[in-house]
Amino acid sequence: MEHFGPVKIRAHKIHKHFASTPFSPGVTALEEINLEIHEGEFAALIGPSGCGKSTFLYIVAAFEKATSGEIYLDGQQITKPGPDRGIVFQEYVLFPWLTVEQNISFGLEIQKKSKKECSQRCRQLLEVTGLTGFEKSYPHMLSGGMQQRVAIARALAYDPKVLLMDEPFGALDAQTKRRMVDDFVRIWEGLRKTVVFVTHSVEEALMLADTIFLFSFRPSRIKQVFRIDLPRPRDITDPRFVQLQRDILDSLDEEVEKMMKSEQAVE
């Protein structure tokens, strides 16, 4: 992929085992994950439920520790959470006691940026994410889609090197989701930030990503990597889009099948 910059994130032999507890047996989520994501690349992680793709994202964020293996960001090993990575969760996870504006500038204030810079950056992001006019609203007054826009703006506010997104549109209804994907493509095209995007929607991944990493069922490995060279904004009726979707779904279905079998075995 010659049009990307240098390697931004490198995962080396990431293995994750969850020890057994009185309530659940031990499980190996990630067998061995090796991958490289380049600067300015939009990477989607896709796989069956419970394959450990979110776990992997949390290891990149350093919310979770890998049992073994290392992750590097710009060649530096990741050991703890930090503002070089921005996070967007499926459940928005906004601070309900802060207004939209205050939520967005939360990170900047923690990093002791000047008031002027906070408000300037905030105004810019409100505009980019289509939130202008909602500065003084509290999160509970907004729809799910609007709340997720705030969460995206909040993560972009302090200009992290990479944006980590954990099924960000998963809790939204189908129409809102489509609109959010379209808008996010536009936002991303303006920023060209490195993104790691976890999703279970093949269509979403194809609309957004340059590279799709398909995770196998657990203990998971990277089963296949798809390069998506289609120009944005992408058209879901484009034959190449349809063909890629077919290929990915076929590969994914095999893993979903394994997941179903394992669930039956448990019962």
Next chain:
Amino acid sequence: MKNSTKRLKEILAFAFPILVVLLSWEIISRLELANPILLPPPTRILVHTINLLSPEDSGGVSFFLERHAAISFFRIMAGYLIAASTCTVLGLLMGVNRAAYNFFNPLITLIMPIPSLAWVPVVILWLGLGNKTIVFVTMIASIFPVIYNSAAGVRSMTIKHIWAAQTMGAGRVTIFLKVLLPGAMPYIIAGHKLALGRAWRALVATEMVVATGYGLGYLIFEARTFMDTETMYGGIAMIALLGLLIEKVAFGRLERLTVEKWGMSRSL
């Protein structure tokens, strides 16, 4: 304009069931369906209470009821504020620190079910028959809801809220002050409300036992000796009124400014 009519409607809706009960009571008493000495009509209690509140009542005593109420009020505030200031901190600590939780939780679990009044004889031995004992017992009564709710409030914030803040570069102190503390607010406020409710009950009962000559509990108990039922009901009404005042004015205002505005607690 629109807001004030809404407020008026709320007040009327709140007062309506109370007025219905008072009216039925009035009728029952006036028709002597019940002994009007044991159950004097509310209007007569009202007249009597106003007399007791007046700058100089029929017995020549000035601000009789106010004085008792003020003393009770200061006692409950002293007991509650001591508990609130120390135990909110303790509860928050238990919410963030596992060692603190593990140490204090068994103690609290053991002590909590003991009715505050069971402590009265013991506290009398420690502190004597006076204000100190009454304040101490109201403090005991206030402690547990404050500790429990403060701890539960901190735990109500999801790990993802903490993660989000960490990712933005927040350290432990910042996370505590800017995430856990405001996030725990709805629980903390509820805990303080419960604490004051419990404190009132403990206060009145303790005042009856530790007869210091002042306080609403003492007043009610003392009036019984003279079969002065109107004063007894007046005292009871005063307790209800003060409780309502704290609940609606102080806490109501606090809630409107915080948890209701944030959508963390529904206003009905």
